[in-house]
Amino acid sequence: MTMKVAEPTVERLVQYCRLLEHLHEEGRRVVSSQEIGEMLGLKASQVRKDLSYFGEIGKRGVGYHVDRLFEHIRSILSPPRHWKIALVGAGRLGEALLGYKAFRSDKFSIEAIFDIDRDKIGSTVAGIPCYHPDSLPEILKEKAIEVLILTIPASAAQAVVDLAAKAGTLKGVLSFAPTTLVAPEGVLIYGVDISVELEKLLFYLKHSGA
Amino acid sequence: MTMKVAEPTVERLVQYCRLLEHLHEEGRRVVSSQEIGEMLGLKASQVRKDLSYFGEIGKRGVGYHVDRLFEHIRSILSPPRHWKIALVGAGRLGEALLGYKAFRSDKFSIEAIFDIDRDKIGSTVAGIPCYHPDSLPEILKEKAIEVLILTIPASAAQAVVDLAAKAGTLKGVLSFAPTTLVAPEGVLIYGVDISVELEKLLFYLKHSGA
DNA sequence: TTATGTGAACCATTTCACAGCC
DNA sequence: GGCTGTGAAATGGTTCACATAA
Numbered sequence: 001m002t003m004k005v006a007e008p009t010v011e012r013l014v015q016y017c018r019l020l021e022h023l024h025e026e027g028r029r030v031v032s033s034q035e036i037g038e039m040l041g042l043k044a045s046q047v048r049k050d051l052s053y054f055g056e057i058g059k060r061g062v063g064y065h066v067d068r069l070f071e072h073i074r075s076i077l078s079p080p081r082h083w084k085i086a087l088v089g090a091g092r093l094g095e096a097l098l099g100y101k102a103f104r105s106d107k108f109s110i111e112a113i114f115d116i117d118r119d120k121i122g123s124t125v126a127g128i129p130c131y132h133p134d135s136l137p138e139i140l141k142e143k144a145i146e147v148l149i150l151t152i153p154a155s156a157a158q159a160v161v162d163l164a165a166k167a168g169t170l171k172g173v174l175s176f177a178p179t180t181l182v183a184p185e186g187v188l189i190y191g192v193d194i195s196v197e198l199e200k201l202l203f204y205l206k207h208s209g210a
Numbered sequence: 211m212t213m214k215v216a217e218p219t220v221e222r223l224v225q226y227c228r229l230l231e232h233l234h235e236e237g238r239r240v241v242s243s244q245e246i247g248e249m250l251g252l253k254a255s256q257v258r259k260d261l262s263y264f265g266e267i268g269k270r271g272v273g274y275h276v277d278r279l280f281e282h283i284r285s286i287l288s289p290p291r292h293w294k295i296a297l298v299g300a301g302r303l304g305e306a307l308l309g310y311k312a313f314r315s316d317k318f319s320i321e322a323i324f325d326i327d328r329d330k331i332g333s334t335v336a337g338i339p340c341y342h343p344d345s346l347p348e349i350l351k352e353k354a355i356e357v358l359i360l361t362i363p364a365s366a367a368q369a370v371v372d373l374a375a376k377a378g379t380l381k382g383v384l385s386f387a388p389t390t391l392v393a394p395e396g397v398l399i400y401g402v403d404i405s406v407e408l409e410k411l412l413f414y415l416k417h418s419g420a
Numbered sequence: 421t422t423a424t425g426t427g428a429a430c431c432a433t434t435t436c437a438c439a440g441c442c
Numbered sequence: 443g444g445c446t447g448t449g450a451a452a453t454g455g456t457t458c459a460c461a462t463a464a
Contacts, residue, residue: 006455010413014406015390032423040390044423045457052425060424061464077409079416092309096302101363102388102405107412147411153311172415174408178312180225180250188418190411192402195312196224198359198384199287201400202317203220205357205382206289208398216433242445254445255435262447270446271442 005053012050013073015040020070032063083108084145088133088160089152090115090125093176097151098126111143114160133160140167147172154179161187219260223283225250226260230280242273293318294355298343298370299362300325300335303386307361308336321353324370343370350377357382364389371397 005013019039023031033047040047051057051064057072058064085108087094097103098110113130115121120130131139133156139145146169150157157177164170165184172188175181178196183189215223229249233241243257250257261267261274267282268274295318297304307313308320323340325331330340341349343366349355356379360367367387374380375394382398385391388406393399 005413005417007410008455010410011406014409018389034423039392041392043457045459046455048424049426049456056425058424059464060462061422063423077413079412083412083415092302092306096306097404099302100404103408108408147415149408171418172411174411179228182249182251188411188414190407192404192407194307194310194402196221197400197402198313198318199224200217200220201357201382201384201398202289202293203215203287204398205293207215208381218433244445253435255437256433258446259434259448266447268446269442270440271444273445 009050009053010077012040012042012046013077016047016050017070017073017077020066020073023066024070028066030063030065031069033058036064079107082106083147084111084143085109085147085149086112086114086136086140086143086145087128087149087151088114088136088164089150090117090120090130091151094149094151095125097149098128108147110149111145112139114139133163136160136164137167140164140169144169146170147174149173150175150177152177157181161189215263219263220287222250222252222256222260223287226257227280227283227287230276230283233276234280238276240273240275241279243268246274289317292316293357294321294353295319295357295359296322296324296346296350296353296355297338297359297361298324298346298374299360300327300330300340301361304361305335307359308338318357320359321355322349324349343373346370346374347377350374350379354379356380357384359383360385360387362387367391371399 016036019036033044033051036047037044054072054076057069087097087110090113110128113125113128114133114136115130116133121132123130148164148170150160150173152160154177157175157179158181161173161181162184165187170187173181173190175189175191176194178193181189181191226246229246243254246257247254261279264282264286267279297307297320300323320338323335323338324343324346325340326343331342333340358374358380360370360383362370364387367385367389368391371383371391372394375397380397383391383400385399385401386404388403391399391401
């Protein structure tokens, strides 16, 4: 099933999923699109459109059954399989991610770490083996790793992506480097740029008559 | 001058700014929209539209003068003044941000830190005084802090925003908590949700015939 | 009556295509 | 000739309004 879903929709699906998990824990059995919208700051019509994208899941006149909807969205978002990920850069941000609660999931696992720190190479960080970035192609192929998370300086990011792409197994990259990366053929790149987000916030604060 | 600029445009302006800084360092004098587009993965027409939003800055048949364009965009993005920011949550992520190079800027300064760790309260972290979150309204008012950066668990985030809003000085929040926040009246909230970004990446990998 | 599902209208953003200037 | 600036067209996403079902 190859269904094209808009990016903002995927983002909201993740939000619905988290909210429904909460509601489930609170013992809530049904919710309306109206209520979901209020809790998430969205229009009810938006919620309904998103949820109806994958078939009729709600009951007219009643609302959505919490558990059923949760499982439904979960099955849409959940990968059909487990992803193997490597973290490149075991600095403060990298270590923060390793210890990040919301980052633990059965959808993926972090199989290798790469860093240039000689003290870390050959040993383990948070129980995960650490290698020198030079061995990226080799290790990625060996461990069948398809996704990279980059927590390294901007200056090193593009080189790492290009090197990693040589393994031939690379499918996606989540980068925290404050730079724009050019994706090699067949590689999907997502960037989370913390400093850009702050700049945007300050820009809009400035322009909202502050 | 209150000009309404679309959010995607602002994001790209920040990217142009960073790229131009690089080009300047490399001694480059002119660039074309075509070249900027290639380096940033954008269409040349997109680049031109963005850059022409604030007046004619390029030279037809030639391109854009690097330094001139850089200063021009900088003046658009730069706040007219300095922002005072407080960081809430001095855990690993918070400390990573404090040490983050791209986060150092003359546009803002981090004036206070809030954390529930008794060892940190009353002392300083990275040279910045640390307080208990209970004193948020008081300290924000006292120091005239208008922006909050949240690096705390999702469960605490909304309460912190509501408490901080009581100070009356709060204008904006940049949250890293994996939850959706409801903004009090007059407060602008930006969320960077790391786990959502990873979920999105995995979703699209799944759907790109991986 | 209440709340979903959805085509149609609306709005925002991107891309095109070409006129205008260097 | 080359490259910008920009209306107009195309695309993408959100909101409306109402038919439909419990």
